[in-house]
Amino acid sequence: MKLELDIPIHSIRGEAVILDSDLAKLYRVETSAFNQSIARNLKRFPRDFSFVLTRQEFISLTSQSVISKPARGGRTRPPRVFTEHGALMTATLLNSDRAVAMSVYVIRAFVQMRQTVLSNQTIFKRLAEIDKDLLLHDRALRDVYQKLLPLLQPAPVPPKPKIGF
Numbered sequence: 001m002k003l004e005l006d007i008p009i010h011s012i013r014g015e016a017v018i019l020d021s022d023l024a025k026l027y028r029v030e031t032s033a034f035n036q037s038i039a040r041n042l043k044r045f046p047r048d049f050s051f052v053l054t055r056q057e058f059i060s061l062t063s064q065s066v067i068s069k070p071a072r073g074g075r076t077r078p079p080r081v082f083t084e085h086g087a088l089m090t091a092t093l094l095n096s097d098r099a100v101a102m103s104v105y106v107i108r109a110f111v112q113m114r115q116t117v118l119s120n121q122t123i124f125k126r127l128a129e130i131d132k133d134l135l136l137h138d139r140a141l142r143d144v145y146q147k148l149l150p151l152l153q154p155a156p157v158p159p160k161p162k163i164g165f
Contacts, residue, residue, distance in 0.1 A: 017081035049086030
């Protein structure tokens with residue numbers, strides 16, 4: 001999913017997250033300044049709010065061209081990512097009108113994504129019910145077909161009476 005400002009929300013470790021550099025861009029601050037604010041206030045960011053990607057997760061993101069590769073002047077350390085609650089917490093650190101407005105925007109994006117996931121789950125559940133009904137109908141139609149099959153066969157020809165002696 002993407003925000004209107006072209007900020008991607010990724011799924012990592014089963015969590016919907018935003019990269020630190022994307023949040024910094026959203027709040028219109030430098031990523032280094034943003035990360036310094038986070039580092040000074042790490043106690044506000046438990047693991048379910050924010051975490052640093054592993055080297056493998058970082059490589060996976062760079063291979064998907066989500067973030068710049070180190071050889072091209074990009075970052076060399078894995079980024080910190082923020083869940084919905086962590087993204088909201090960052091707005092409390094950056095005390096500006098832009099940060100407040102963007103925190104509301106980010107929360108709405110996460111809510112919209114959650115609603116989309118829930119509606120997809122509802123659709124999948126309904127499709128499973130329809131599939132189950134179709135299987136039952138399929139069995140019933142096979143049973144009817146097997147019972148009608150003898151009726152569809154041509155009637156046996158009665159033997160002709162012999163003429164003569």
